[in-house]
Amino acid sequence: MTADALLDLAGERGFRWRRFRAGRHGPELLAGVYQWADCADVLVIRDAEHAHAYRAPTGPAIDVLAPTHVYWWYGDYNLVWTLRAVLTLAPPGEPDAPAHLTVAAPAIGARLP
Numbered sequence: 001m002t003a004d005a006l007l008d009l010a011g012e013r014g015f016r017w018r019r020f021r022a023g024r025h026g027p028e029l030l031a032g033v034y035q036w037a038d039c040a041d042v043l044v045i046r047d048a049e050h051a052h053a054y055r056a057p058t059g060p061a062i063d064v065l066a067p068t069h070v071y072w073w074y075g076d077y078n079l080v081w082t083l084r085a086v087l088t089l090a091p092p093g094e095p096d097a098p099a100h101l102t103v104a105a106p107a108i109g110a111r112l113p
Contacts, residue, residue, distance in 0.1 A: 003048065006083035010034075010043065013087070018065075020110055031065055031110040036092050039071060040064045043086050044110050051079045053086035054108050055098060065110040072098035073108055 001009070011017070015032035032043040040058050042065065045051045054073035056064045074085040090096035 001080075001084075003079045003083065006080060006087065010083065010087060015041075015043065018110075029110050033064060039092055041086055041089060042067075042110075043082065045079060045082075047079075049078050050076055051082040052076050052108065053082050054104070055089065055092075056104070057101065067104045067109055069101050070104045070108060071101055073105065076107065 010032055013034065015034045018031045018033070020029040020031065021027070027046070030045040032045075034041040035058065038058060039055055041053065041055050043051065043053045044065075052073065052075055054067065055071040056062070056067035057069060057071070058064055072089065074082055089098070092099075
């Protein structure tokens with residue numbers, strides 16, 4: 001599937017999109033968040049060659065776009081592979097779902113350069 005088709009699929013599945021920009025003239029980020037009961041799957045897109053995804057816990061004092069801990073993450077890869085990774089991740093509670101909470105790497109989240 002193409003990146004456009006995978007982005008459409010993510011939207012159909014319920015990802016909510018947010019756009020960020022550092023200053024008036026960019027750069028821009030696009031972040032998609034899919035909310036589960038007690039965690040969220042997040043996709044952060046810088047461009048077609050730089051995207052990452054992760055599953056983070058949620059709660060009243062937690063910003064899923066700036067996580068300190070994650071259950072799973074997929075590094076800085078091209079958009080198609082990152083979309084495939086997050087869209088095929090097992091739902092929370094299923095046997096193959098990531099369940100071990102770990103400290104988030106500094107580059108994870110929707111932080112602008």
